[in-house]
Amino acid sequence: MKNKMYYQLAGSFTLLFFVALCYILRFYPDTLTGFDRGIISVVHSLSPGADSFFIWLTKFGNPVSVVILTIVFLGLFWFNRQKLTALWFGINIVGICGILNPVIKQFFKRPRPTILPHLVEEHSYSFPSGHAVTSMILFGTLIFVMPLFFKNTSLRLVAQIVLGLLILGIGVSRIYVGVHYPSDVLGGFLLGISWLLFSFPYYREKKLIYDMKQIGRK
Structure with missing residues (x-):
């Protein structure tokens, strides 16, 4: 019960930050200019000439890549009798990435940045x-369910760190290739992690009940 409360508290904070960012963008967008330009400058000063790397990295969040990875992991979960995990994973991808995020985009209708040339077409x-939303939801879900893949704590931690760095890298790549403001990426991360923090305790609770029933039947 305490763990569930901690997750919900953390989810509440991240959701609050997301709502605050939405409010600022809607009514005081100019206040984000300094934040966005500052981070854009830092990203490009840290990695001059890294175009090919970031173009490659950003492809992990492209629709085709996401669809392929989603099918692969849904199949792995389903055929390994992790049906609740497959259901949670599918709801996360379809509900947040496929439905909610596009709706929010249409509401704000924020144009793409024109500060730098776009290295990819959007x-x-x-x-x-x-x-940002998709990488957080897709790879973030895998971070939460990593115990299904690795029983060894050290291997699990290494895998979780790699996935966390991949999420961060995809977000940075969107800034580097010129198609997103840092505040866009921050908003995507906050939206994705909020959902995961709120929904994970319910998934874990249902899975525990399901696993206990399966043990009782044996």
Whole structure:
């Protein structure tokens, strides 16, 4: 019960930050200019000439890559009798990435940044970053369910760190290739982690009950 409360408290804070960011963007967008330009400058000063790397990295959040990875992991969960995990994973991807994020984009209709040339082609609106939301939901879900893959604590931690760095890297790549403001990426991360923090305790609770029933039947 305490763990559930901690997750919900953390989820409440991240959701509050997301709502605050949405409010600022809606009514006081100019206040984000310094924040966005400062981080854009830092990203490009840290990695000059790294175009090919970031173009490659950003592909992990592209729709085709996400669809392929989603099918692969859904299949792994389903055929390994982790049906509740498959259901939670599918709801996360479809509900947040496929439905909610596009709706929010249409509401804000924030244009893509024109500060730097775009290294990749994008046509939708900018806020929140779909790649940021998707990477947080897709790889963030895997971080939460990593005990299903690794029983060894050290291996599990290494895998979780790698996935966390991949999430961060995809977010940075969207800034580097010029198609998102840092505030877009921040908004995507906050939206994704809020959902995971709120929904994970319910998934874990249902899975524990399901696993106990399965043990009782044996």
